[in-house]
Structure formats: C-alpha cells, structure tokens
Amino acid sequence: MQESIQKHCDNIQKLSDRLEQLGGVPDTVVHNNEWLYMLQEETRHSLSIEGYFATEQELKLILSGKKTGPEILNYFRIAQSMYDLGLQYHQEQDLRLDLATIRHIHSELFRELTQDRGQFRQGRITILGARVKPPEFDVEEHVRAFVQVTRHLLEQEPLLLALARSHALFESIHPFRDGNGRTGRIILNYLAVSKGLPPLIIKGTEQEARDTYYHALESADVGFHDGFPVPSKQSILQALDLGNWEPLVELFAQALTPQLHTLLALAVEAKEPLMPLSDLSGLLDVKVSTLRKWVERDQLVTLKRNGKHFSHPLLVMSTSAPKHAPDRLDE
Template sequence: MIYARFAAAVDELKNYGGVPSPQESQLIWDDIWHREAHNSTAIEGNTLVLRKVRTLLDENRPVGGKDLKDYMEVLGYAEAARWVYSQARVVNGTAPGSTPLGKLVSVAEIRNVHQLTMQRVWAVAPHPHASPDEQSDAFRRHDIRPFSGGMVPPPWVDVSPQLATWVDTANSNGSAIIAGKLEPSEIPIALAEMHSLFERIHPFIDGNGRTGRLVLNLILVRLGFPPAIIFKSSRNRYLTALDRADKGDLGPLAELLARSVIDNLNRLIVPNIAGPARLVLLKSLATPELSYQALRQAASRGRLDVSYSSDGTVRSSKLAVDAFLDSKYSR
C-alpha cells in the first residue's frame, strides 16, 4: 500500500536527520530542478525536451530554435523553483526562510511564486485577455469558464477571501504534521486536498497549474520533504486525478503525490544512509573532490564497478567508489 510506504519513508527520514540541503547534495537537487522545470512546464504544453532544458538552465543558452515563449516559460519556472528549494528545512523544526514553524505559506509568497513563474513569459507573450490589473503577481479579475470535468472556479471577487482561507488551512495542516498530530500515512491525502483546492480556486488568470505545483513543493520542502514532480508522461493521469478530487475522491491524486515524494526521497536520502555495498544512483556518489563526470569516466573505462538498469540509469556503491579511489591512489 502506497500510504504505508510513505509512512515508512517518513520514519526513515526522521531517523537520519531529514533531507540534505541543496548545498549538501547540489547535484541531486540540480537534477530534480531540471526535471521539475521540464515536466511541470511540459504539462502545460512547453515543447523543450529535458536535454535542452538542462542546457538552457546550466549554460543560460537557448538551443533548438524554439519559440522564445518556450524558453521564457522554463527560465521563469526554474527561477521560482530555485527560490522554493532555498526554503528547504534542514534543521528539525526550523526553516532558513522567515516563515515561522508551522506557517508553511502566505498569500504574499503565493503571489511571489506566480510572479517569478510568469513574468518572463508574459514579457514576450502577454496573456491576451489580461487587464492592466492582472499582472504576474495579481489575482484574476475575470470569471473562469467551467472546466471540462464540470468544476467551476469561484467568481473572481471570491478569490482573495477563499485563498486566505486556503492559506489558513494549509498552515493548520502544517502545524498538525510537524506536531505529529497527523499520522504519516494521512499526509498524502492532506497534500492532495490542499493541491486540489488551490487549483479549484484558480486564483490567477493563467499559470495556476505551475504555481499550484510550486506552492505544493514549497509546503513539502518546509515540512522537510523533497519536492514532488509530476512527469509529463503522467499528464493524463494527473488531470484525471484532479478531476476525481474535484468530485471528492482524493485517492488517485494522493497516490501520485506520494509516489513522487518517495522517488525523490530515494534520490536524496538513500545515498546518504545506504550501507557501503548498496547500489544507489551514480550521481549521488559524487563529491566536491570526485565529480560526477569523473565517476562516469571511470565507469566507461571499466575502473569503477557500476550497474545499468533497463532505462539507462547508472548505479554504483560507496564500496565500489572506495575501491576505485584505492586503486587510483595506489598507482
């Protein structure tokens, strides 16, 4: 059962001091950053493939002759995601940002996330129906047509009070989670309910999906979890899960979020707690003294014992890396 696996992951996380900070595991956080910026924008129709997203973000160099709008969407999302990741809780009960314990999010922060996400793309491709009062940090002043599944967002005049209530609920849930009043197995349902309700409020004229996923990740990292990534390949499943959540069934969305968090826990935590012989992602074994590129080169030359999975993922172990270093320095 996925909720039991999530609860077990939470217990493991507590036992080992929480998620390492972006400074402690920069390569893994960068990999999550690339994947989130690619997949979250791709869900909304962005055409850049992951390889081009990496080049754009790492080298600030657009490749591929795509529409400028596509590049600006990724850059804006990536900037917002960097800020979100900077809020990761790295010490039990505290966060590096100014948000107090249990206060996971504010209305001002939601508006800031939306501004970071949308201001670049709207500078080159403004929303065709946005009024001067509907800029990248302002709530919509239009009513939204019913969605295909039948959900009707609230009238625009109700957005501000409903979002304020949503923030109060999110912070209340955060306090309950941090205080241990919510069972770990119940957390995915709470996360799904928060995300679903945010999307139903639909506070902005555009960019609600991207902003909603980033705000969800802001909540996750301030709780001490890694961010969740909804992959482009799961787009239809994700949209169906949101539709079912609108109708009162939170299970599919909660399962999707739980699996994503567990996957990124394995990226961030398992390499730090694995026994010396346990296979982990090769990238997670990189250090400031031994780069990922050096590990890949050693593997390609047969000097580092690695395992290749069917999807091309490369894994190795601390034991294998130690053996490589011993052979390297004994020569």
Template structure:
C-alpha cells in the first residue's frame, strides 16, 4: 500500500521548473480570457446548464458511461419517456456540479462534507467514506496497480488534511493551477469512496477554480481533454505514486486547462453569436418576443411546452402557439414522442454536438 504524506510536505520549489512556469503562464492567460468572455453572457445559467452538461458527458465517458448528445437532451426534457440509465447518470453529474457550485459560492470553501454531498448526488447513496477494506485499483488485465488507504480512520484523517490544503492558502504557497493538480492527485489516491471517485474529483477541479476566483462559474469542461488523453491520465497518476514524478502530472493538467479553456471560449462565442441572431430575428418577426423566451431556448437544447409555460407564465395553449410558430420559422424543430412534443434548438444543438466534447 502506498503511503500518502500531506501535500504541504512537498518542496514547493520543485514546481518552479522552466517547463511548468512556461505552461502555467499560457494556461493562466487562456483561463483569464475564458472568465472574461463567460462573464459577457448576461444569463450565467445558460452556460452552467449547457456547458455543465458537456463536462458531465465527458467526465462520465472517462468511466465508460457513454451517451450521445441526443440521448442526453431527450432525457433532460422528457425523462419519463426516455429511460436511458447512462443519460440519467450524466444528468446527475450536472446536478452534482450545480450543488457543489452553490455550496462553494455560499461558503467560499470546499470541505469534506461538501465533497460527500457531491458524491452522494452522483451515486444516489449515502455510503460516505469507505469503511470496509478491499478496495484496489486494477488495470485492464485485472492486475492490482494501486491499493489506496484501507483504514477508515486514516481515510478521514487524509481527507481532513486535504481540506486544510484546499482552504488554507498559506499552507503551501504555489499558483492555484498547480495546486489544483496536486489536490486532484491526492484525492484520487485517497480514493475515499466506494464509487464515483474519478467523477467527484473532476467536479472538485472546476469548483476549486471557482473558489480561487479564476472562474465565476463552473464552465470549463476539463474532462474533454482527459477523455481524449485518457491513457496518459491514468499513467501519470500512477507514475507520481511509483516514481514521485510530479512535473509531468502538473504539465498534463496545465495543458488540459489551456486547451479546454480555448475550446470553451470557442463554444461560448458560438453560443453568444447564436443568441444574438435568434434575438434579432425573433424580435423583428414575432410580436411575442421576450428576453425570457430567448433565455429558455438557450437554457435547454431541447425545450418543451411546460418549460415555456413555467418560465414565461403562459397558458399551455399560448406556449404551444409560440413554439409552433418558432418551428415554422426554422428556429426549432418539433419532435413528437407518444402524446408529447419537444422542440430542438437547431443552432444550439449544432454548437454543442460539434465542439468535440
């Protein structure tokens, strides 16, 4: 079993290498640009809802929970009509991300209890930290490659130590992006839960960026890079444990931040352009135009009459009339399932399906 000393015992100077400092500068620049561009969207819920789903999809895919965008969007709009277990798991991830975001925003902290709450939402159980021995991480051939701490008291103590490391900046004075990489590794190595460790840890990544003020909302979908470079992710997690090779691991996550920040900027700019286009054309052509209507269309890649009724305070008949008119105008496509209809935002779904997440 691998011992897990507190992260603050590391030599902070080992992260001052030319390669890390160079990559840190470019990742920080991209992230700052993303923060500014995201802030320009007046309704942040649009981004949290849509980009949160992109992150949920990619992070779940790392754990071989595979869904298409269409399956996800359908399950989101008509859960009773589409019984897709994988899609429901991904939607729970987005909900766990939202819960975590609300907790961090209200407390300014990331605590062990909050992490338990996030994992509980993901896994739909209240098992909490592991209390029974027997957890081991295996490779594709079934060989044990890593045995995390087994003693329940040690797991609790390690998580308390990680909580201090996350929330006490003076404990280890390095850049927050470097610190995020260290936190993620320590969390995955503690492996505190029976299930959902990887996905919970990846939620903590983006919440830490929010906590540190590097993002205002959890819009960076870091998991898309990890999914594309999955073998390296697991290899580098392991080489830190076996060879104490931190530099490659830190560089990997800095590269992930840089690439996914650039990707997210592109997605947000495309959403912003589509929003402006729909707003201009609907305002010019339809008397029922309202900002609440635009918000609804971009909050839900697939929307339905009930969403419009709720958000615009309309009767069912009026909401149906509005959506059918927008379908005739080519803004949405009407789809029928049984006795229900849903409406596909053509511009938004094209953006979300085409950005590689």
C-alpha cells in the first residue's frame, strides 16, 4: 500500500477509535443538531454534484415544505433513514447490504418522480465524460458481486480504502438508468455509519470540487476502462487493484475529518467543558503557538465558535503531547 494512502487510513482510524472510546457516534442522530447540520450539508453537496443546487437557506425552505424540490427532499429523507439504520447496525456490530437495500435507496430517491424507480437498467449505458465502461449485460449479477466484494473489502482492508474501493466499484457498474451518483453516495455513507463513522461530505457546490471528485474516480476505475470483468469477486478485485487509489482516499479523508473532529469535540463537551487554547496551553505546559501548529497538522481536535478554537486534553491526538491529560473522562 502506498505510504500516503496508509497515512490517511491510519489518521481516520485513529480518530474513529478515539470517538469510540468517547462513546461513539451519538445515538440520537435524528434529533442531534450537529448531526442534522452534517446531513443537510451532505444532502446539499451531493445533490450539487448532480446539478441540483440549493443554498443553505433554500435547503431549509425545501425541508420545511415552504419550497418545492422533490429531488432534494427525497435525498434528505432516505439519507436520514439509512444513516439511522446504519447506526443501529453499528451498535449491534452488524452490517447489512443486499440488493433489496440498494433498490430501496434508489426507489426512495425517485419517489413520485419516475415509474421505474428501484429497477436495474437493461442494456448499455455511457457515463458522460468518463472513461469507464459499465457492464452491458447481467447488471443484477454485477450488483450481487458488488455486495460480495464490498463485504470482503470491509473485512480485509483499512476502512477508508475499503469505502473508496466499494464506492468506485458501484459507480463503475452504474446499475440504474439515472441516479447512480446519489444512490452510490448514500450507500457509501450508510456503510460508513455502519462502521462507526459520520457521513462523508464530498464537496460539490463548486465546479473545481466536482472535477476533483470526478478525476479521483477516474484514477480509481482504471481497471474498468477497457471493459468490465465477469461478475465474480476474484475478477473484480483484480480489476480494482489496477486503480490509483491515492486521490480518492485523500478526498475521502478530507470529507470525513471535519465531521469526526466535530463529533469528538462534542463527545468530550457532553461531559466536561471545552476550554480556549490559552487555558489548554497552561494545563499542558505547551505554548499556544505550538497548539495552533497541532491544529494545522490535525494533532489537536478543536471546535471553532465565534472565530475561536476550543479544545480539551482528551482531544490531543499528537503522539508527542505531554502526558498531562487523563486517559478517559470520569464516568
């Protein structure tokens, strides 16, 4: 594995492990304000990738029923439902993924929009601007192989890399006539939440961000540029090995890190107050300038409020940090 990929995977795993130590993803995700904001932002950016643009204010109007926007409303509702389900599976240390789940996601995305919702395509499809060549026949069998491969990846590979490979595979298969991007990103985040992570917010409101995402996918799906292998786990894994995974893994790390930082800070704050860096500096006997460098290097997790950073000894991620902090919060 490339050193840069390993570094991103290790960093995300370290944050995820610390979140689990502090209680994990909140179990009230449907009513948690910070989680709700993440879900709204994920909805807004994911739909922007598909060309459905909405400002934060417009999104709130659509979700409150004061403005029409069925594509956006459908996405938010099924994402909210699936991520909550993913959290329940995580609490049970379980993970469920099958064709019915995938069809259900697509069906809800296109509720009241089309009659063939939830139905896999028949025949050839071309992805505009992409080099990948999705399978023309046996689409359902390729989706079954996707499920099998995804389970294997999540068991055998670092979580961040497994999510990247699974997502690129789904988008390469492109099993529906429309809505593959939206369906794929909801599956991606459902899997992430099922494994104890918050949803990835892949930026999409700006053209540069969308291009970065598309180019990362194109680097990853090289093994499908000249045609699609037979729908078997081994042949698909071999094709995935041909991809360059560094751009997509890096993008996913950037899409996850802010949400993990927020949940970590809130998990600590639920039991003890956060403090400004000036107070943390005195407690740890470290200069404020050093703490700011830690923040820049993701070695210190902070919550930014009114332009100021707040943190806690338990949010120090740097291995070189002084050992002034307790290993855990008092129960």
